[in-house]
Amino acid sequence: xxxxxxxxxxxxxxxxxxIVILPILIIFFxxxxxxxxxxxxxxxxxxxxxxxxxxxxxxxxxxxxxLLGTVxxxxxxxxxxxxxxxxxxxxxxxxxxPSYALAYVYxxxxxxxxxxxxxxxxxxxxxxxxINFYSIYGAIFVxxxxxxxxxxxxxxxxxxxxxxxxxxxxxVSGLNIFSVFYKVAIPLARPALIGGxxxxxMETLADFGVADYLGIETFTKGIYKAxxxxxxxxxxxxxxxxxxxxxxxxxxxxxxxRGKSEFTNDTRIFRNFKFKKLNKFLGIIALIICSIPIFIGxxxxxxxxxxxxLNSIDNVNIYNFLNLVLSSFTLAFIASIICIVFAxxxxxxxxTNEKIASPFARxxxxxxxxxxxxxxxxxxxxxxWLDNFINGISLMYFNTSLGLILTGSWFALLFAxxxxxxxxxMNSVESSFIKIxxxxxxxxxxxxxxxxxxxxxxxxxxxxxxxxxxxxxxxVDVLKExxxxxxxxxxxxxxLAVKAHEYxxxxxxxxxxxxxxAIIVVCLLPLFILAKGIx
Amino acid sequence: MKNNLKITNxxxxxxxxxxxxxxNLEINSNEVVCILGPSGSGKTTLLRxxxxxxxPINGEIKxxxxxxxxxxxxxxxxxxxxxxxxxxxxxxxxxVKDNIGFSLTKNNKYISTIKKLLKKIGLEGYEDRFSSSMSxxxxxxxxxxxxxxxxxxxxxxxxxxxxLDSSSKYDIALDIIKILKKSKTPTIMxxxxxxxxxxxxxxxxxxxxxxxxxxxxxxxxxxxSRHPFSAKLIGPTSSFIFKARNGILYTPFGxxxxxxxxxxxxxxxxxxxxxTFSKNSKKAFTIKIxxxxxxxxxTELEISAHKGNKTTKFFIFSNILDKVLPNKKLIFNKEWAxxxxxx
Numbered sequence: 001x002x003x004x005x006x007x008x009x010x011x012x013x014x015x016x017x018x019i020v021i022l023p024i025l026i027i028f029f030x031x032x033x034x035x036x037x038x039x040x041x042x043x044x045x046x047x048x049x050x051x052x053x054x055x056x057x058x059x060x061x062x063x064x065x066x067l068l069g070t071v072x073x074x075x076x077x078x079x080x081x082x083x084x085x086x087x088x089x090x091x092x093x094x095x096x097x098p099s100y101a102l103a104y105v106y107x108x109x110x111x112x113x114x115x116x117x118x119x120x121x122x123x124x125x126x127x128x129x130x131i132n133f134y135s136i137y138g139a140i141f142v143x144x145x146x147x148x149x150x151x152x153x154x155x156x157x158x159x160x161x162x163x164x165x166x167x168x169x170x171x172v173s174g175l176n177i178f179s180v181f182y183k184v185a186i187p188l189a190r191p192a193l194i195g196g197x198x199x200x201x202m203e204t205l206a207d208f209g210v211a212d213y214l215g216i217e218t219f220t221k222g223i224y225k226a227x228x229x230x231x232x233x234x235x236x237x238x239x240x241x242x243x244x245x246x247x248x249x250x251x252x253x254x255x256x257x258r259g260k261s262e263f264t265n266d267t268r269i270f271r272n273f274k275f276k277k278l279n280k281f282l283g284i285i286a287l288i289i290c291s292i293p294i295f296i297g298x299x300x301x302x303x304x305x306x307x308x309x310l311n312s313i314d315n316v317n318i319y320n321f322l323n324l325v326l327s328s329f330t331l332a333f334i335a336s337i338i339c340i341v342f343a344x345x346x347x348x349x350x351x352t353n354e355k356i357a358s359p360f361a362r363x364x365x366x367x368x369x370x371x372x373x374x375x376x377x378x379x380x381x382x383x384x385w386l387d388n389f390i391n392g393i394s395l396m397y398f399n400t401s402l403g404l405i406l407t408g409s410w411f412a413l414l415f416a417x418x419x420x421x422x423x424x425x426m427n428s429v430e431s432s433f434i435k436i437x438x439x440x441x442x443x444x445x446x447x448x449x450x451x452x453x454x455x456x457x458x459x460x461x462x463x464x465x466x467x468x469x470x471x472x473x474x475x476v477d478v479l480k481e482x483x484x485x486x487x488x489x490x491x492x493x494x495x496l497a498v499k500a501h502e503y504x505x506x507x508x509x510x511x512x513x514x515x516x517x518a519i520i521v522v523c524l525l526p527l528f529i530l531a532k533g534i535x
Numbered sequence: 536m537k538n539n540l541k542i543t544n545x546x547x548x549x550x551x552x553x554x555x556x557x558x559n560l561e562i563n564s565n566e567v568v569c570i571l572g573p574s575g576s577g578k579t580t581l582l583r584x585x586x587x588x589x590x591p592i593n594g595e596i597k598x599x600x601x602x603x604x605x606x607x608x609x610x611x612x613x614x615x616x617x618x619x620x621x622x623x624x625x626x627x628x629x630x631v632k633d634n635i636g637f638s639l640t641k642n643n644k645y646i647s648t649i650k651k652l653l654k655k656i657g658l659e660g661y662e663d664r665f666s667s668s669m670s671x672x673x674x675x676x677x678x679x680x681x682x683x684x685x686x687x688x689x690x691x692x693x694x695x696x697x698x699l700d701s702s703s704k705y706d707i708a709l710d711i712i713k714i715l716k717k718s719k720t721p722t723i724m725x726x727x728x729x730x731x732x733x734x735x736x737x738x739x740x741x742x743x744x745x746x747x748x749x750x751x752x753x754x755x756x757x758x759x760s761r762h763p764f765s766a767k768l769i770g771p772t773s774s775f776i777f778k779a780r781n782g783i784l785y786t787p788f789g790x791x792x793x794x795x796x797x798x799x800x801x802x803x804x805x806x807x808x809x810x811t812f813s814k815n816s817k818k819a820f821t822i823k824i825x826x827x828x829x830x831x832x833x834t835e836l837e838i839s840a841h842k843g844n845k846t847t848k849f850f851i852f853s854n855i856l857d858k859v860l861p862n863k864k865l866i867f868n869k870e871w872a873x874x875x876x877x878x
Contacts, residue, residue, distance in 0.1 A: 006610055439624035443678075446586055446618045447612045447638035447685045457637075461628050 009451050010356040013349020016342050017360035020367060023419050027244055030237035038232040042239075046217055050239070053211075054218045054246075056136055057143065063145035065200045067152025070193060072290050074181060077159040080275045081283035082085025087290045088156075089531035092149045094297025096523035098480045098497070099146040100209025101516045104504045105301040106142065107133040115304075134214050142214075143204050145297040150203070151196030153530075158192035159185060159327050198254050205243060206371035208483035209501055219243045223373040224483055233381060236485040240374040247369050262317065271402045302520065305513040312510030325518060328479055328495040331410070335417040336425070336474035342418060343425035343470060348432055351441070361426070368423035372484035379488065383407050383415070408490050416484040421477055425470035432466020433459055469529065476523045539563050540585070540689045540721050543605075545594030547584055555580055555745045558594070562689070562721040567712055569736035570725045571768065577745040578725040580728055582691045585723070587611035599688040617682030617720065619695035619711075623674045625666035631677050632662040634759075638685040652680040655714060666714035671699045672707040677827060679711050683718060690715055692724035696731060708735055729769050735758075741765040757806075763875045766804045771833055773849035775803045776877065784874070787838065787847045789820060793874060800877045809871035810851040812858045819864040827860070829853060 035043065075081075076088045076338070092208040094102075109116040110131040121128045132138070166184055175183060211218040219239055226235035276284055346364060367375065383406040394402045406412055436459055444454045462466065482497050489498065496515035503512035540562045548554040551875045555577045562568050570578040570724065583589045585596055587610060596606030598616065604611040625634050653659050656676040666674050675695055696708045701812060712735050715722050726732050732739045733753045741749040741762065749756060749765035760766030767774065777784040778800050786790040786803060788810075793801060813819060825846055826837040833850045839873075851859065859865060 437622055437624060439620040439622050440626060442586070442588060443620065443624045443626075443681070444616065444637065444690075445588075446614070446616045446687075447681065448612045448615075449638075450612055458626060462626075 007353050007356055009345070009349045009455075010353035011349075013346045013357035014360045016346050016349075017357070017364035020342070020364040020419055020422050021360070022382065023375060024244075024363075024367070024370060026239050026375060027237060027378045030234070030241045033234060033237070036232070037237060038226070038230055039238050042222070042226065042235050048198045049217045050222045051097060051171050052240075053136060053216050054205060054243075057139055057216075058204050060140045060171045061143035061147065061204045062197045062201050064140065065148040065151045066193060068144060068148040068293055069153075069196055070155045070186070070189075072148075072293060073152050073155035073159055074185065075290055077156055078276060079283075079286055080277040081286040081452050083287060087287070090294050090298075091152050091290060092523075092527055092530060093294060094146050095149045096520050096527050097146060097298060097518070098209065098503070098519060099207060100144055100213055100482065100501060100522075101305065101520070102142045102146045102297070102301050103133075103138065103210045103213045104500075104509055104512060105304045105518075106139065108509055109300070109304065109376060118468055136214075136216055139210050139214050139216050142210050142340060143200070143207070145293060147200045147203050148293055148297070150199040151193060152535070154192040154196040154199075157162045157187055158189035162188050177187070189300070194254055196256060198250060198351050201250060202247065202369050202371075205247060206373075207478070208371075208373060208486070209497075211300065212501070213504055219246075219369050220373045220483055223371075223377060224487060226381050227377065227380070227487055228257075233377070233384070236373075236377045237381065240377045243371060243374055247371075251366075251369060255439050304337050305517050305520070308510045308513035309517055312513065315511060321514065324494055324496055324499055324515060327493060328497075328518075331413070331493075331495060332478040334410075334469045335414050335421065335478045338414060338418055339421050339425040339474045340429070340471050342422055343429045344460065344467065346422075346453070347429045348451075348459060351438075351459070352451055365423040365426050367419045368421065370420060372416070372420050372481055373487060376484040376487040377420060378408060379412055379416040383412050408488075409436055410490055410493075413485065413488040413493075416488050417474075417478055417481070420481070420484060421474045424473050424477060428466050428470030429463065432463035432469075436462050447511065469526065472526045472529075476519075476526060479519050479522055536774065539599065540723070541595075541597040542585070543595040543597075545581075545584060545591050545596065547580060547589065547591045549580075549780060553577065553580075553745060555584070555591075558747065560723075560740065562723060564719040564721050565716055566738065567715065567722045567724065567736050568738045568740060569732040570740050570742055571727070571729060571732045572725075572742035573727055575744075576742040578727075578742050579693060581723055581742075582618075582693050582723065585689070586616055586691060587614055598719040615686065615688045617685060617687030617690040619678050619682060619690070619692045621694040621697045623666075623671070623678050623695070623698065625674055625677055625681075627666055629665075630662065631658075631664045631666075631669075634666070634677060635680045635684050637681060648684065649680075652684055656680045657685070657710075672703055675699065675707060675711070679714065683714075683720075687720055690720045690722040691724060691798055695724070697726075697728075703794055705734060733769070740770075741768060758871075760804070760873050763802050763873070765773055766873045771807055771850055772804045773807075775805070775847070777801055777803055788865070789869070791869060791872060791874060793876075795876060802875045804873045804875070805849060807850045807852050809868050810849070810855070811866045811868060812855040812862070812864065813866055814858070814862060814864070816866050818866050820867065822859075822863055822865055824860065824863060827856070829856070 072091055076084060076091070105117075108114055110128045110133045111117065114130075117128055117130060120131070142332045163183060166188065167180055187210075206220060207218070208220045208224060210216075211221045212224075219242065221241070223239045225233050226239060346357070346361045350361045387407050388406050390405060391402050394400055440453050440458055440462075444458050449457065479495070480497055482501055485495055485498055486501075489495070496519050500512040500515040500519070503509070503515075537851065540560070542558055542560040542645065545558040546554065546556055553575060558581065560568070570581060572578045575590060580589065584591050584604075588817055591604060596603050597605075598614055600666050601607075601609065603614045626637070629637070631653075632646075635652055636645055639645055650659070653661055656679055657672060658676055658680075660672070661669070661677070666677070669677070678695070695711075696704050699707055699722065708731070712722070724735065738752055739750065739756050740747055741756070743764050744764075748762040749760060751759070756765060756790070760769060763774075777786060778798065779793050779795055782793055782795065784793055784801055784803060788805075791803065822836075822838045824836060824838055828835040830853070832853060833848055834853045834856050835848055837846050837848045839846055851865070863868050
């Protein structure tokens with residue numbers, strides 16, 4: 001019995017992991033579920049367009065972010081040029097702006113009479129009435145400029161970690177700087193670059209806001225419509241399983257590609273790059289190349305949103321707005337606390353007994369690759385079943401219908417957030433716990449501390465920074481989240497993101513700008529922490 | 536309570552096939568035992584089994600008068616064990632005072648106990664310092680005070696001196712051992728460094744592939760090695776392989792009698808002490824020195840063997856070199872030659 005209690009944290013970790021894995025497993029049951037009429041109809045009419053559109057989006061967003069993220073990372077790592085030290089961290093700022101906000105801004109700026117339409121007319125000496133942004137090209141543009149920082153951050157880190165020795169060997173072998181870039185630096189950084197692109201693809205496939213606003217039929221939008229417009233959980237589940245399998249294939253592909261080649265800094269002595277100072281002309285070119293994504297991805301949309309909000313500030317009902325902020329923040333706060341508690345228990349369980357807890361923890365951390373809409377469907381099914389069960393019992397014994405207790409509740413929504421965002425908090429907690437030597441746990445243990453005491457007195461205190469960061473990251477991601485919130489939110493509950501999207505769909509972009517700015521300001525917090533690390 | 540540690544028939548198996556097999560050990564208070572062996576020999580695993588970080592598959596561990604594994608199971612935190620690690624492992628977020636007092640209840644004796652311990656380790660006035668502002672040696676002393684605060688029945692040292700500067704390593708190590716002996720805490724240290732084991736331990740246990748292959752006091756192990764691995768590990772040796780003929784090994788230095796029948800090969804491991812010099816001794820044999828290499832305390836001689844064109848290399852102490860070179864004579868003392876049949 002004592003041995004069982006010795007592993008109690010590991011078992012707790014397994015149980016919590018299973019809770020999170022359950023909705024994902026449920027989605028897999030739809031593989032074996034024969035489709036109904038609605039599904040057959042969807043299959044015949046829109047399934048192909050969902051697949052084609054999603055495929056085009058992920059391919060072009062992937063290529064675009066790969067180019068933009070890699071080139072900007074290479075420039076800021078390799079060269080010295082004006083404002084480099086600011087650009088290095090400014091390049092991550094577009095992460096603070098939700099993709100859908102970028103879609104609202106550019107569709108307006110490129111519309112009839114929009115600022116950019118006028119600007120292009122002046123530059124090209126011809127009258128341009130409108131540039132159609134409501135297309136798949138618009139969506140690709142949005143994803144490239146809002147998601148390239150994922151590739152940038154990982155590429156930058158990979159380039160910095162490369163020993164200067166490799167570059168020197170390449171140079172004495174007669175390679176010019178372009179050849180060094182694509183023959184040495186890129187192959188060495190390949191796992192990081194692929195990792196960044198995979199993140200971009202995940203975000204693209206998970207997106208609902210951009211596709212919904214720009215009118216593109218994608219899987220995520222299909223899932224939302226199947227549940228919301230058609231009320232058909234089977235079709236939503238079937239679409240979810242297709243999306244899930246696609247994502248699993250992408251992850252497996254990345255693992256296979258990574259597995260075939262080992263990329264380690266195998267030089268005996270690590271040496272930093274010797275930065276090359278660019279001349280004035282090339283320096284300005286580098287400055288322009290690195291500024292473009294910051295302008296398109298952050299400055300232009302941010303200024304536009306500020307401008308819109310100033311114009312529409314009089315329309316704001318301060319009471320309603322504060323209510324919206326309060327409900328959004330409360331939801332995000334509770335979700336982040338739940339995620340961090342789960343993350344701490346799961347990660348600590350793995351730390352106390354890796355053999356028992358690790359496989360389950362790995363599965364639980366796959367959640368982030370699962371789109372919000374899929375997580376919502378996964379949560380919806382068991383809760384709907386539970387609701388029906390409770391209702392059945394209530395009708396049988398008390399002759400009273402209780403209605404939907406769980407499905408339309410905060411509980412359901414928080415559960416979906418947990419499935420989707422647990423991986424983020426786990427990463428954060430794990431990376432801070434991993435730096436704490438295991439010998440500290442052993443010392444505390446031989447000095448008579450129980451596992452709980454070791455967690456609270458040692459690990460949680462030393463890893464407090466990581467825990468706080470995990471809390472903050474989940475907080476901002478919940479603030480931005482759209483599809484799961486729209487599918488599962490209780491009647492009457494609005495969040496800043498949902499309200500902004502509703503306003504945007506109604507073409508009330510001015511009204512949408514204020515909640516969007518509130519989200520962006522909060523999203524900037526973790527980015528400033530990240531930027532501090534970069535500086 | 537009697538302070539000792541008794542391990543009976545302890546076995547453990549890892550997934551990768553490595554294991555500890557039927558390990559037996561008894562340590563008395565005031566005794567320092569060193570488990571010596573190469574990486575993967577099972578020495579650290581043994582400490583982890585005693586501490587309770589891993590569970591044996593069978594056997595019994597008794598700390599003091601209490602069985603902690605076997606007929607009873609006592610979790611790590613209740614085993615009253617002290618442990619020092621190579622990475623020292625002071626809690627970086629706690630001051631010296633709070634590190635030492637980690638296992639203590641904060642009552643009115645808290646500060647006085649910490650002060651007493653600091654005095655014991657010679658670091659009075661360090662209460663409010665943090666580990667980052669101290670040297671490795673100071674940190675290891677604080678770690679010792681922290682372990683002693685828990686009044687351990689047994690102390691486990693997991694290569695705790697490995698991270699210290701070689702210049703001050705033995706001073707600090709000997710200080711720590713002195714304190715442990717004074718507190719009558721039976722101590723097991725693991726090490727892969729024979730010098731460390733010889734200097735610090737009362738008894739050395741040599742482990743290889745999960746088995747005890749030799750044990751004894753440092754003097755005994757040096758003079759009476761019972762396994763070729765421990766003979767070579769514990770001090771300088773020269774090693775040869777000979778085939779027995781009629782129960783005799785014909786070495787370039789003289790005959791060695793063995794008890795076996797014809798045809799078995801033997802490994803003969805010879806310490807430098809085996810070679811001495813005396814100009815007029817009848818036991819001296821003549822050598823033809825081809826080369827020699829001075830190595831400080833030892834010198835490697837290369838001589839032509841008594842048969843054929845073969846040469847033989849072996850170590851002698853350098854202090855007899857100036858007599859051996861002109862006289863070309865050596866005396867061979869068989870008691871410093873260890874003979875092991877090759878199975």
